[in-house]
Amino acid sequence: MSKITIQAAVCRQFGSPLSIETLTLAPPTAREVRVNLAACAICHSDIIYADGGWGGTPPIVFGHEAAGTVVEAGADSGIAVGTRVVVTLLRSCGGCIPCQHGAPTLCEDNFDPLTRLYDINGKPVAIGLKTGAFAEQVVVDSSQVATIHNTLPFTEACLLACGVLTGWGAVVNTANVPPGASVAVVGCGGVGVNCLQAASIAGASPLVAIDLSAEKLKSAEQFGTTHTILANADDYGEQAQHITGGRGFDYVFMTAGSAKAAEQAASLLATMGTLVLTGMPPDGDLARINIADVAQGQRRFLGSKMGNSHLRTDIPKFLRLHSEGRLKLKELIASYYPLVDINRAMDASRRGDALRNIILFDNS
Structure with a gap:
């Protein structure tokens, strides 16, 4: 499949407002999946990164606490199109020493260094925190997603991707x-x-x-x-x-x-x-x-780091605890914003006014 067009919030300069731009997204490779995002929470890590605290070279798309539906899957991904998933920054190869010793959050594999995002001039746009989820869709490694059940709203499911895991x-x-x-x-x-x-x-x-x-x-x-x-x-x-x-x-x-x-x-x-x-x-x-x-x-x-989490075993535990009424999710949410208002949402999070603000995507 050829590249598709999406809307994303791009950091062109650290410390400056994000700009809403039209980008193209490359199709997934054999291990990857393309996910149509419904919601993405704003984590303080996104703010530190966007303010220049961790270096990098703009342009960059941040966002790493998301949920949505798989719309395209690589042949080796093991995930079916139509699966509802949490999308995280946790990416693991399964073969390096940390992965073999039960520490997938410390995976040493650099994976494919190429970006999947390009601006209207064909220039690459970096993917922040291995996810780039301040965008309508993402392409991520299959190890970065975990299945969720149909009854959990995406707005609550996205919180499992970082804040709850960590x-x-x-x-x-x-x-x-x-x-x-x-x-x-x-x-x-x-x-x-x-x-x-x-x-x-x-x-x-x-x-x-x-x-x-x-x-x-x-x-x-x-x-x-x-x-x-x-x-x-x-x-x-x-x-x-x-x-x-x-x-x-x-x-x-x-x-x-x-x-x-x-x-x-x-x-x-x-x-x-x-x-x-x-x-x-x-x-x-x-x-x-x-x-x-x-x-x-x-x-x-x-x-x-990320709670030393094991995505495929921890997410099911969270789903069970939530269904039993023991894990609060909706109570973590302060406000909902469309993508065009992401700078207002970032400012509210930066001030410490909220536990989590949620970005909602029109294409969901």
């Missing part, structure tokens, strides 16, 4: 939080509240939400928190110590994209406590940590 996976896959552990979550955006959801179901107690925004702390209360703390309160440390009886927390999840937040999170750890770093600050942000305190208290620092 937050839930950090608690369950990376940290394996046991019942009764004390847990604090620093940063209560889309990833943070999913850390709270997972820790609540795991039986964590106390379960404390920490954020600079009183509004976000209010929202966090519906995801299982037992206490909330304003991160800029004068008695921030005293509150945390009081809640834990002076011990500190067994597990602290840092989901904010800030080195200062990492330092603050580290200060909350109990002896033998674990800090899980899921937040992605801009490149070059460095945190100051008291190494002697880490060693003497036998504290652990764990990195967690």
